[in-house]
Amino acid sequence: MAEVTFDYLNLREVEGGLGKEDLDGIQPRLKEAVDGLLGDPPGFMRLPKTREYAEASSGLADEIRGSGATDFVHVGIGGSALGPMAVHRALNHPYHNALSGRRGPRVHFAENTDPATLSAILDVADPAGTWVNVVTKSGSTAETMANFLVIRGFLVDALGSFGYQGRTIATTDPEKGFLKEISEREDLRVLPIPADVGGRFSVLTPVGLLPAAVTGLDVNALLTGAAQCVDEVREQGAEHPAVVGAAMHYLMDTARGRNVRVMMPYADSLERLAAWFVQLWAESLGKDGKGSTPHGAVGTTDQHSQVQLYMEGPQDKVIEIVEVQEHPRDLPIPKAYDDLEGVGYLGGHTMAELLNVECDATRKALTEAGRPNSTIKLGAVNEENLGYLFQALEIQTAASGALYGVNAFDQPGVEAGKEITYKRMGRPGH
Ligand code: PA5
Numbered sequence: 001m002a003e004v005t006f007d008y009l010n011l012r013e014v015e016g017g018l019g020k021e022d023l024d025g026i027q028p029r030l031k032e033a034v035d036g037l038l039g040d041p042p043g044f045m046r047l048p049k050t051r052e053y054a055e056a057s058s059g060l061a062d063e064i065r066g067s068g069a070t071d072f073v074h075v076g077i078g079g080s081a082l083g084p085m086a087v088h089r090a091l092n093h094p095y096h097n098a099l100s101g102r103r104g105p106r107v108h109f110a111e112n113t114d115p116a117t118l119s120a121i122l123d124v125a126d127p128a129g130t131w132v133n134v135v136t137k138s139g140s141t142a143e144t145m146a147n148f149l150v151i152r153g154f155l156v157d158a159l160g161s162f163g164y165q166g167r168t169i170a171t172t173d174p175e176k177g178f179l180k181e182i183s184e185r186e187d188l189r190v191l192p193i194p195a196d197v198g199g200r201f202s203v204l205t206p207v208g209l210l211p212a213a214v215t216g217l218d219v220n221a222l223l224t225g226a227a228q229c230v231d232e233v234r235e236q237g238a239e240h241p242a243v244v245g246a247a248m249h250y251l252m253d254t255a256r257g258r259n260v261r262v263m264m265p266y267a268d269s270l271e272r273l274a275a276w277f278v279q280l281w282a283e284s285l286g287k288d289g290k291g292s293t294p295h296g297a298v299g300t301t302d303q304h305s306q307v308q309l310y311m312e313g314p315q316d317k318v319i320e321i322v323e324v325q326e327h328p329r330d331l332p333i334p335k336a337y338d339d340l341e342g343v344g345y346l347g348g349h350t351m352a353e354l355l356n357v358e359c360d361a362t363r364k365a366l367t368e369a370g371r372p373n374s375t376i377k378l379g380a381v382n383e384e385n386l387g388y389l390f391q392a393l394e395i396q397t398a399a400s401g402a403l404y405g406v407n408a409f410d411q412p413g414v415e416a417g418k419e420i421t422y423k424r425m426g427r428p429g430h
Contacts, residue, residue, distance in 0.1 A: 005377045311365065327381075
């Protein structure tokens, strides 16, 4: 069973918090939003119970690992990268690539078009053992295709065309797009991104499942956690905490003027989860002059960077703390310097204890200062809980789209910049 809970008490009990009348007032619209989501489910809602993508991803991952792969380069951007990066950062060793005896090959993400990053990947990847996974639903994202072309050249130079083809995977829309065409011409392996699942909702398709399986993570457990969330939402409807969160955050923005939503995990391993969520929320809801601005932070690090602003800056934020009950590792703090009162007190405690005490202290301090905050609590950082959380936050975002009256599944605002890029780079027809 996934252990993920949502606590909104400090969005209600702080001064200026949401009252019963706010929540009662929004209830009919929230119910309509969740009924719409369940009555005509968008593609991402069926993913947790679809096991074919996990099977295909695991099968290919076994082949990759069995081939003695040294490097796995995941090429993609936006929704085609942030989910896989969040999973990798959350569940694998933070120094995975440097670890001897690691599970699977080194993993590299080629996301931006910054040549320094791509060159660095090519500096360390051993072409003799490199696999490349090109991930683009549209099949023509300039950043992804440019990264792919460079890596393709690297592999063709080292291994010849045949060698390159045997080590390249195209994760894309199986029905259309230029990457599909390339995969047919070059007989590449293909993993599907279902037509009805948009990039930022695709972490539980092969987009996220293949890289997870390549490093030996339990992709079925990711899906099991997500399926538990879907089942609960079906049972509880507008009462489900993830759905209630849609109303809370919508009201904080539209009725209280709190248009910044900070996600602040107290675990380094969840820093990319916050980055994934920032894209999900921003790209899904920022339309028609609406939407609150998501922002990622990490506790305790940002207590020494941003918490001053959260405590005493403009009253425009909601802080969402993500707390981990059982950290995967802990270290006792040795006793020393007993005679120095500013140091000696730490000895005998543990690092995880300090992290969680600071998490609780920040929550209390925010609350006492009249700064609305909520908490998502994970029993542990594991596949099941992460799967649950992905699904819950996707459901919350989709329900929020209905409350804002925007289409959570498109992103027309990014087209203008793409068009100018195509024109300047000489893409025919633009
Ligand atoms: O969420 C989205 O749809 C976008 O962020 C896309 O994932 C991103 O633009 C990359 O698109 P594609 O997968 O087509 O390369």
